[in-house]
Amino acid sequence: MAISIKSFFHPQSATFTYLVSCQTTKSAMLIDVPADFDATSGTLSFQTADEIIAHINDNQLILEWVLESHAHADHITAASYIKQQLAPRNPCKLATGSKITQVQQYFSRLYNIDMPCDGSPFEQLFNDNDNFMLGEYNVTVIATPGHTPDSVCYLVAGNLFVGDTFFMPDSGTARCDFPGGSAKQLYHSLQQILALPDQTILWMCHDYQPNGRELANKTTVWQQRNSNIHLQNTEQDYIQTRQTRDATLNAPALLHPAIQMNIRAGQLPQAQQNNQRYLTLPLTVLF
Template sequence: MAISIESFFHQQSATFTYLVSCQTTKSAMLIDAPADFDAASCTLSFQTADEIIAHINDNQLILEWVLESHAHADHITAASYIKQQLATYHPCKLATGKKIIQVQEHFSRLYNINMPCDGSPFEQLFTDNEHFALGAHKVTVLATPGHTPDSVCYLIEGNLFVGDTFFMPDSGTARCDFPGGSAKTLYQSLQRILALPDETILWMCHDYQPGDRPLANKTSVLEQRTSNIHLQASEQDYITTRSARDATLSAPKLLHPAIQMNIRAGQLPKAQQNSQRYLTLPLTVLL
């Protein structure tokens, strides 16, 4: 029995989406699928998601899970759209880590969103080391907080989908300056990943191609352990380096629209009396 792993690259956000399927049963799971968003016109569209949906249908896969590794700040998720589009023939569940509740509580206050902070509309909230089946295979969920408190990775047959923990070794690791983030906590999560067998394949969520090198999306535990530019010294050195680096980073360009949508699994805001939907832009005034 084997699995198939197919990747789709979203150029706008430098994000990889993964479609993982059981070759025996055709059961599939989709990880970190983005929507398309034009910030200047505030236009949300789903060309990328539609291409993935077409691929699922063309290959007669049965999509059972639409998974998020965390509430992303750099792109809007297409999770709810994909579930809706495939609802007739695909019994897919929206799922993420249990600590999405903590993220919902924080950002619903920041953006003044009236919403239940109980994990909904996600239908499954995973705890650390929880398992679920994908056809004939077992998927293990690893809680890997640090970038965000709700971050999780998905392990199946020696393949780990790492979300925003590791980047390729020449890019280091994810930032930790979002609410609930912690360089110390991320270091511990990274060490947990590095404790997996050397040959474990790590699939990246992002690649920013430093030095204009070719696009890359997979590496190994051994390669990360020996070559990652952020992990060649002590824990305290890592925390110092990561914190200094984070202090120089600008907010992601799509931070405000992305977080507002993603804590709701990509569900659209309710239409107002004028039939228009709105996202909030918090204003900071410097005098």
């Protein structure tokens, strides 16, 4: 029996979520699930997550893992909401890369958040080449720093869920200008992925549909190696191209709310004395 891969697309953030399951045991893992957030009103909702929960229940899957490829800056994760809503039938663990502690340390200071920077509330922190079982299938974690320090990819049965490393070949690769990011590191992470067998399927976390082309979410190692627009020259060329492009990019629209939530796996901020929850907006004053 093969694994099953079901993708869900979140138009607000151009994000793909993947529900991967073992058809024999019904064991499942969910990768990069977004919540819905309206920045103008400050309203957080979970319609997208609820649709995924309904699919899990309708197909009688047992969700064992809610995985993040990294602490995203463009959407708020619904990881903790999913875990709460599916308990107790689905005793799933929240998991991400072990360098989330470094990301927590930086951003908890920026946003003045009093929190332990030990990886919690994530219950499993993965290092490079860690493995776990999904039913009958082995899943290997590949550390891929560069976009962020905590970035990881998940490899199962010839399928790699690449997070924010690769985009489709006509879009290139992810930005590297976030704290702890490095174009040099990302180049070497990309080469690690390109060393996998040619037929390995790469599942994208984002697609921004350049030139209005149809939405696309998967490619292969061979296709990336031969046609990715950022990887046809030398390492130094890549670093120069990446740094030059990053210098022109605006901050993601949901950067501040997303990071504050995502370093806590989507757990809500503690309510204040007026029973209202708040997120922080750092103010930069220019004269």
